[in-house]
Amino acid sequence: MSGLARGVVLAAALWAVSAFALPDDTWVVSIGNNEGASHEVSLLYAERDAREVAEALRVHGPVASRRSLLLLGESATGVRRALQDVNAAIRERAGAGQPTALVVFYSGHADATALHLGGEELPFDELRALVQGSPAGVRLLIVDACRSGVVTRVKGVKSAESFRLDLQDTLTSEGMAIVTSSAAGETSQESDRLQGSFFTHHLINALRGAADGDGDGKVTLPEAYAYTYALTLRSSGDTLSLQHPTYAYDVKGKGQLVLSAPGLQAGRFGRLTLGERAVYLVRAERDTGPVVAELAPMEDARVVVLPAGQYFVQQRRPAEYREYEVSLPAGGGVDLRAAPYREVKYDRLVRSRGGERRSVQSVLVLGGASGELLAGEGPGPVLQLGFGLDLEWASVGARLRGSFRGDSGVSGFLPHQHQELGVGLTLQRFVDLPWLTVGFGVLLEGAYHRQSFSTARDAPGRSSFGASFAGLFSVERALPLGLSLRLEGGPVAAVLNRAQVDARGVVVGSAVSPAATWFLNGGATWRF
Amino acid sequence: MAVLTPFRAGLVLALAASACGDPLVDERYQGTAKVTLQGNVQPSTYDIDGLGAEVRTALFWTPKGVSPSMKLEDLVEQPETGIAMEAARSFSWPIFDDPRPELLAHPPGAPAVGAAFFLSYRDVNQNRRQDADEPFVGWAPVTALLWSAQDVPAFASPSGRLQRAGWHQVAAPMWCGPAPVFPPVGDTDCGVAVGEACTQDADCGQGGTCLKDDPWPWPSGTCAVPETMPPSCRPKSGALFVSHRDPAKKWWVKACTSDSDCRGPYRCDLVNQACLPIRDVAVLLTTPMSAKPWCRGQMPPPAP
Incomplete structure (x- = not known):
């Protein structure tokens, strides 16, 4: 059964189960390291991805800043010590009877047996033990593994062995979920255009609301996984090799874990309501600005939460692009269905080197x-x-x-x-x-x-x-x-x-x- | 040495490909000629350039058959054969079309057969056909064309001879009716090189004569045996030719059944079944034009 199918089955199985949000005592450890083993090419966006994930969980989780730990360029020793310290803090809160959760995110190089952290290795067995053995009630481990590559600086495991992190195994700890950016034997990839890895970019957009399939303003883990899976597979389809994110999910009897609640956001963020199902490219400021988000919602009129500001939004329809100039107000929203747009045919885009298509x-x-x-x-x-x-x-x-x-x-x-x-x-x-x-x-x-x-x-x-x-x-x-x-x-x-x-x-x-x-x-x- | 770039190679290939196949034709193309006639225009009292209208010559056929009583109005034009005339000009005249059935005579018990004469007229309205108000201004008196799609037996042929299928340029006027039989005298060629080239009578042998320009030019001369009264000798390989100018003048020239039997510029004339010079179609412009004898009656029988 494919990963998407498993995701759909899982989501369906949990449909009737009530959702529960991350508790107030949620710790996030976001680890990013551009440097791997000495023979591996440096990554460009692993540390940036870690920062973006931490920010997304902090803003949309919401997770308190004091419980968000960002480890950039840390060695294996530093990561090990940080996880032990976090577990100690969690143990103290859990002992006081408070519901707790631990979210660990890693972006960087790895092989079949260990993470590669600037010349040091942190074995997967040890990482799994640190997460599984955490006293937190809910544990979530997300791994976006890395490998040196060309052009897109391909991330991933060596082909000699599979990278499997408790996939399809019966989990021994209650309340733990693991999500990886690629299946056994596959590579994970960075994108210059997205300024990050495919997997993490789509995961962040999922948390922003692109994955809110039922439109309730909350994004559950199954929703986030299903969206991230589909978009990662689509993005990797245009590159060297396909990439299928995988998961292992075992939160017994606890319902669906809500990772973010973008629909409840206010303050310095605005709500962008998308139009019909299509691929959307959101750039900051203008049509040549940096890519903020590449979205492909599975339903019409999906809402994503973005920082207030100017955006250039490109909707890729079957026969042409529609381009919008959007000013997203803080605390307010813009509905693209009612917004003016400029229509651009595909052949013009090819000639002006705009858009993805080359012909x-x-x-x-x-x-x-x-x-x-x-x-x-x-x-x-x-x-x-x-x-x-x-x-x-x-x-x-x-x-x-x-x-x-x-x-x-x-x-x-x-x-x-x-x-x-x-x-x-x-x-x-x-x-x-x-x-x-x-x-x-x-x-x-x-x-x-x-x-x-x-x-x-x-x-x-x-x-x-x-x-x-x-x-x-x-x-x-x-x-x-x-x-x-x-x-x-x-x-x-x-x-x-x-x-x-x-x-x-x-x-x-x-x-x-x-x-x-x-x-x-x-x-x-x-x-x- | 010039470098064969891809562009030049493509150009060479394009030119080479263009040379393949049949050459394409434009609007001037008329097809493949059935027969090509050589001719010339001999102005008489007419000045073509002063006529103010195009003079055309075309084939006029005899649907009623050839007879001494035939009149101008019995002749029917085949317009597609017409060509424009220029004064004192020679012309090469291709005929592209066989005559239509309505232009042919249909003798009982025989295939359709046609006889055509060359008549000239002023095409005043330039519609490339002779209309009732457009007078005839000339003709080719000594040439005619015969045509049939199948072999025509002698009794039905205008020439009185067996006529093979196809086109035949013949001397005119023709004899009307079957040709008389001239019994042989002797079984040799009378010691004369009948049909051979000559410059004087002595070249042909004892009793021979060198035909040079009577009744028309004979290219390179041709040896013949004159028919005498009584006949002294009639060559075995000879055929009788009677002058259209003076029926009393008769000669035995080389007999033939096809053009291959004749030398050089000579052709096997169907009417006479003799090797006669290939002659131009001499279009003579005269005025006034009157009824012309198209055939000259029966050939006189041999002397007893």
Whole structure:
């Protein structure tokens, strides 16, 4: 059974169970270390992730600042001592009959047996014993493990052994849950674009409200896990390897653990109500600002709590982006469903290097006319089908063309038809204007020509191959659903094997020679 | 050495591909000629350039058959064969179309057969066909065309000879009716190199004559045996040719059944079944145009 399925089953099993919030005496130990073993590449965001998680639990938990311990760049010795000290403090409160909870978060390097903390190792067995053996009533261990990598500085375990932290085992302690950022044998990854790891970024957004599936203003552990799992898997799908967060959850008879209550927030935070289900990218200040959150709520009109301020929100719909300029007031809210937006088609995003996509595919159907190619034929109708690929630097495409011309000859006694079938490649550069997109480029084509004569005379059909080079100029007007109206045309220089016909109408020779003509088409393009 | 860049390679490939296949034709193309005639225009009292309208010559067929009583109005034009005339010009005249059934004679018990003559007219309205108000201004008096889709037996053929399927350029006027039989005299060629080139009578042997320009030019000359009264010798490989200018002049020239039997610029004339010069279609512009004899009656029988 997949992790998502297990998450869904777990959430369903606990649906009827009442929720309980983190008690006032909740301690958070957030550990982050960018440095691992000597042979491992330094991470960029492990310590930042630890700080963000601590802040998210402090703000949305809420967890008291005096009970939030942030360990950045600490050694194994330091972490061990910190956990022992926290357990001692918990023991004192628990002994007084107060409900207590311990949340330990780790972000950094690890292998199959131990955390790597700046050259020292903290064995998993010891970490598990420290958490499991804590006197806290509820214990939550979240591990976002690390490994050195390239580009995205891939985190994770060595492939030789699986990284399993009590997964699928029967837990021995009551009231403990463990969540890891990846399954056994998988890697965990950082993202420059998100300025953090995939797993932790989505976990933080989950705590902000993106995972509030029932809309009650509270985010339970199963809700947070299900959301984080889905988003982490989606994000890692575009990179080196898939990443499936896992969990082990055993809080017997206690109901669902509420990790955060963003719906109850006030003060310096605002509520952003999202629109329909889609992927949302929230940047600070402007469209080039740092990514604050990448969200993919599973329901419409999900509310997330963010610090008050200016945001640029990008909603990624199937055929285009919608972009919002949002001013989120402290203690107030903005509903994107009623907010003005700017619509941007995907092909424009590709060309402006905005958005995630690096290319957009398209198909087109065009009809029109092409000019005279051989004397006396006159212009004729054309039908074109094409496939295109919009890239950042240009658009390329392939075309299939059929055209027809006819004439009755100078004397009128030899009517003939001229059919063409062309296969070509296009290369265009587009310029996006406010209402239109104009393009200019070239079309290279090879064509098969067929001339047939409707006559009792001795005039057998003729077949020939030719090539052409055309200038391609186009204008497009975007329509909904990825459609565009397209008008294009240009000059054509064709190379043909042409017969030399004398004044009597008799073929006296042949030569490969150029011919100049034109074409003009109109139709529709569908980008997807 | 020029570097073969991808662009140049593509250009070379494009040019090479364009050379493959049949050359494409434009509006001037008329097809493949069924027969091509060589001819010239001989202005008489007419000045084509002063006519102010295009003079055209076309094939005019004889749906009623060829007979001495045939009139101009019995002839029917095949418009698609027409070409424009230029004064004192030679022309090469391709004929692209076989005659339609309505242009042919349909003799009983025989396939359809056609005989066409070359007539010229002023195409005043330039519709490329002869209208009732457009007068004839010339003709080619010594040439005719015969055509049939199948072999036509002698009794139904305009030439009085077996006519093979296809086109035949023949000397005109033709004999009307079956040709008489001239019995052989002797079983040799009379000691004359019948059909061979010559410059004088002595080149042909005792009793031979060198035809050079009577009744028309004979390229490189041709040896023949004159028909005498009474006949002294009739060459075994000869065929009788009668001058259309003077029926009293007859010669035995080389007989043939196909063009391959004849040398050089000579062709096997269907009417005479003799090797005769391939002659231009000489279009003679005269005025006024009157009824012309299209066939000259029966060929005179041999002398007793």
